[in-house]
Amino acid sequence: MSQATPVAKQVLVLGASSEAARAVKELLALGYKVLWVSGDELPSNGLDSPALAKYANCRLYALEGHVGRFVSHFLHQGQRLALSTSAIIVATGNERYFPAERYGLELSSLVWTTSQVKEQLKKPLPQSVLAFRDKRILLLLDWSGETSKELVSESFSLAGELCERCRSEVYFFYRDLTVDSPGWEQRTRELRDKGVVFCRYGEPEVTVGEAAVSISYLEGTVEGDLLVLPEAVRPRGDTAELAEILQVRLGEDGYFQELNIRKYRAGLSARKGIFFAGRCHMDCDASEAESDALQVVAAVDALLGQGALEPEEVIAYVDPSKCIRCLTCVRTCPHAAVQVVEYEDMDVVAARVDELACWGCGACASNCPVQAIEMVGQEMPAWVQGV
Amino acid sequence: MGDHQKIVVMACKHSAGEALRELQREGWALPDGVEWVELPCGGSLDELHILRAFEAGAAAVLVLACYHGACRSLDGSRWAEKRVQAIQEMLAEIGIEQDRLEFRNIAPTMPADLASWVEALHRRVLAPAGE
Amino acid sequence: MIVAERKPLSEIIAKVEGYNRLLIVGCNTCVAVCQAGGEKEVAMLAAALRLRFRDRQPAMEIIERSVERQCEEEFNQVLAEDIAHAEAVLSMACGVGVQTLVEQFPDAIVLPAVNTKFMGRPEERGVWSERCIGCGNCVLDKFGGICPITRCAKSLLNGPCGGSENGRCEVDPENLECAWQLIYDRLARLGQLDRLLEIEPPKDWSTARYGGPRKIVRKDMVL
Numbered sequence: 001m002s003q004a005t006p007v008a009k010q011v012l013v014l015g016a017s018s019e020a021a022r023a024v025k026e027l028l029a030l031g032y033k034v035l036w037v038s039g040d041e042l043p044s045n046g047l048d049s050p051a052l053a054k055y056a057n058c059r060l061y062a063l064e065g066h067v068g069r070f071v072s073h074f075l076h077q078g079q080r081l082a083l084s085t086s087a088i089i090v091a092t093g094n095e096r097y098f099p100a101e102r103y104g105l106e107l108s109s110l111v112w113t114t115s116q117v118k119e120q121l122k123k124p125l126p127q128s129v130l131a132f133r134d135k136r137i138l139l140l141l142d143w144s145g146e147t148s149k150e151l152v153s154e155s156f157s158l159a160g161e162l163c164e165r166c167r168s169e170v171y172f173f174y175r176d177l178t179v180d181s182p183g184w185e186q187r188t189r190e191l192r193d194k195g196v197v198f199c200r201y202g203e204p205e206v207t208v209g210e211a212a213v214s215i216s217y218l219e220g221t222v223e224g225d226l227l228v229l230p231e232a233v234r235p236r237g238d239t240a241e242l243a244e245i246l247q248v249r250l251g252e253d254g255y256f257q258e259l260n261i262r263k264y265r266a267g268l269s270a271r272k273g274i275f276f277a278g279r280c281h282m283d284c285d286a287s288e289a290e291s292d293a294l295q296v297v298a299a300v301d302a303l304l305g306q307g308a309l310e311p312e313e314v315i316a317y318v319d320p321s322k323c324i325r326c327l328t329c330v331r332t333c334p335h336a337a338v339q340v341v342e343y344e345d346m347d348v349v350a351a352r353v354d355e356l357a358c359w360g361c362g363a364c365a366s367n368c369p370v371q372a373i374e375m376v377g378q379e380m381p382a383w384v385q386g387v
Numbered sequence: 388m389g390d391h392q393k394i395v396v397m398a399c400k401h402s403a404g405e406a407l408r409e410l411q412r413e414g415w416a417l418p419d420g421v422e423w424v425e426l427p428c429g430g431s432l433d434e435l436h437i438l439r440a441f442e443a444g445a446a447a448v449l450v451l452a453c454y455h456g457a458c459r460s461l462d463g464s465r466w467a468e469k470r471v472q473a474i475q476e477m478l479a480e481i482g483i484e485q486d487r488l489e490f491r492n493i494a495p496t497m498p499a500d501l502a503s504w505v506e507a508l509h510r511r512v513l514a515p516a517g518e
Numbered sequence: 519m520i521v522a523e524r525k526p527l528s529e530i531i532a533k534v535e536g537y538n539r540l541l542i543v544g545c546n547t548c549v550a551v552c553q554a555g556g557e558k559e560v561a562m563l564a565a566a567l568r569l570r571f572r573d574r575q576p577a578m579e580i581i582e583r584s585v586e587r588q589c590e591e592e593f594n595q596v597l598a599e600d601i602a603h604a605e606a607v608l609s610m611a612c613g614v615g616v617q618t619l620v621e622q623f624p625d626a627i628v629l630p631a632v633n634t635k636f637m638g639r640p641e642e643r644g645v646w647s648e649r650c651i652g653c654g655n656c657v658l659d660k661f662g663g664i665c666p667i668t669r670c671a672k673s674l675l676n677g678p679c680g681g682s683e684n685g686r687c688e689v690d691p692e693n694l695e696c697a698w699q700l701i702y703d704r705l706a707r708l709g710q711l712d713r714l715l716e717i718e719p720p721k722d723w724s725t726a727r728y729g730g731p732r733k734i735v736r737k738d739m740v741l
Contacts, residue, residue: 249461259459259461260456260457260458260459260461270460270461314427324546324547324550324551324556326550326551327640328551328553328643331642331643332643334430334460334461334462334463335460359428359459359460360427360428361427361428361430361431361459361460361463362426362427362428362430362431363428363430363431363460363462363463363466365431365433366430366431366432366433366434366466366470368558369550369551369553369556369557369558369559370546370550370556370557370558370584371557371558371561375427375431378426378427378431380424380436381422381424381443383439383440383442383443384433384435384436384439384440385439386439386442386561386565434562435558435561435562435565438562438565438566438569439565441565441569442565442568442569442572477527477566480526480527480528480531480566480570481527481566481569481570482570483569
């Protein structure tokens with residue numbers, strides 16, 4: 001039973017995020033064949049290789065099979081497309097929005113989002129820089145609720161760039177600034193050296209006037225030429241649909257929920273062979289998202305690197321002749337490893353546990369109303385069979 | 388319950404199993420009369436197996452599963468707790484004290500707790516004071 | 519399917535107390551699917567009863583069996599010997615199965631171990647709900663596929679009563695949806711709200727239980 005099943009070193013990467021691109025690059029470097037698919041446009045970042053196939057603007061509508069032999073079904077330019085891979089990395093990222101209600105402020109010529117500032121800075125010289133030249137810019141974090149790590153990091157970068165490139169005078173307002181990510185403490189120190197003024201507020205009062213903005217806080221009032229507010233992030237709108245198709249779970253926060261195991265392995269979903277990378281499952285900035293992608297690729301390589309898969313030491317086995325097809329096991333399995341299928345050799349329809357997808361938890365066996373499921377490899381004392 | 392001489396511990400191998408092995412490395416051994424049944428996950432705890440443990444002469448059954456939210460198969464420890472509650476209700480009707488079936492959440496880092504729970508149950512059930 | 523629920527253990531214990539040789543027979547069809555009386559439930563009940571009577575001398579003898587469908591005599595044939603041996607039979611099938619055993623084995627004392635509840639479906643794992651009362655004259659086509667006879671507490675056929683609030687039924691707002699809200703929503707979705715303008719005449723209940731126990735005779739299937 002526990003013979004190794006050969007599998008192709010072929011991986012599907014879902015999403016157009018920078019962490020998806022990082023995963024693709026790393027997989028190619030490790031010699032994998034990569035199918036890179038996104039519901040949106042894919043970035044054109046020079047990632048070209050005979051081992052890479054790219055499909056933009058695709059919608060995943062079904063997933064068949066299990067680890068080692070997933071078949072993902074897409075709609076691509078009106079055509080159906082079926083892609084076979086051994087594993088799937090979901091790196092769809094998150095979604096940004098401006099929480100106008102939360103801030104209680106409208107965007108205007110005096111109130112910009114961090115993204116708007118970033119776009120402006122990308123414009124050609126001199127207009128990129130002139131918009132902020134010698135201006136006093138009030139950057140306001142944590143207005144209410146938390147600012148995501150991604151936006152805090154971007155705010156740091158913007159503050160630095162505005163100081164250096166535009167000679168702006170930057171005031172960085174915050175309530176709680178958690179600098180627990182690698183290098184962040186250093187970044188705040190460098191910003192301070194560049195002239196960024198960090199101001200900690202309790203309950204700030206923001207006034208947007210005709211030509212100026214001002215923030216009153218504990219230590220007084222600061223007037224400025226521009227108020228910059230970080231956007232917020234949330235799970236992409238298609239996350240729930242994608243989770244249903246992939247048969248993986250969402251956490252209470254609406255992001256993909258990784259499997260909670262003691263020896264943490266990056267981005268592990270509850271389904272074998274499906275991994276989450278970056279901002280679709282965690283709050284992190286772009287560079288952390290990319291290092292998460294690298295760890296996920298390492299986990300994928302740990303799984304597929306030998307070119308063969310072996311079942312766990314303990315796995316569930318359904319006796320098809322006892323199965324009454326009640327679907328209890330299918331509904332119970334937390335790893336989506338059980339399906340009701342036709343056993344062609346036996347001419348019977350019954351539940352079947354995919355032996356490579358099974359984690360061996362035994363939830364199916366303990367729930368079976370006709371005791372048709374056995375945990376193969378599990379030693380139990382004789383008395384459980386009855387006296 | 389005079390002829391009932393054992394305690395059955397049904398334990399998730401990822402948490403309780405790890406804690407036991409840590410204890411054993413330190414030289415601790417399960418008290419006499421304690422039967423350790425290791426489960427692949429709390430989710431595999433079978434109500435029938437609990438009843439059969441009592442049938443096989445257990446004076447008490449202790450179920451150990453991970454903390455909810457720390458289960459490697461997501462729901463396993465929550466299932467285990469539900470099962471225990473269901474069987475406790477049955478025990479009341481069967482005429483066995485409900486406290487003969489215990490459920491506890493455990494982490495691999497809790498060997499000392501494991502030892503104290505097992506020893507306390509052993510004292511209470513197998514070696515009552517005065518006997 | 520037929521949905522059932524195991525009787526309280528104390529009630530079963532009281533029923534079987536007077537016997538010392540017991541046969542428990544499960545049914546591996548509807549009641550197994552709804553986790554009330556399949557092979558596993560038989561084993562659980564047997565274990566519970568053995569524990570309850572563990573001090574009895576001589577020990578209570580409990581035989582555990584399960585059949586494919588207890589409402590079919592052919593499947594029950596295999597039980598003949600055990601039924602002859604047992605003082606009483608505890609059936610974990612629905613009421614139909616219990617009565618099949620009674621008709622098939624007229625000398626056996628057959629006791630029900632489950633309460634047969636309704637015809638329904640699993641809404642999710644562990645939750646079953648009623649969908650059909652078997653009125654004998656299906657009208658689902660008229661109500662957007664939602665049965666007002668089964669799902670409205672009053673079986674109203676011409677719109678909701680005054681007890682429909684926020685889509686819930688006043689009989690048990692926490693657990694019951696108002697069938698008429700469901701019907702309205704479904705017809706709106708189908709663009710068929712005009713169907714609700716038709717007045718439904720009083721229902722002829724003679725096809726339901728009120729015409730006495732029912733029987734179907736397929737002439738082409740009997741000689």
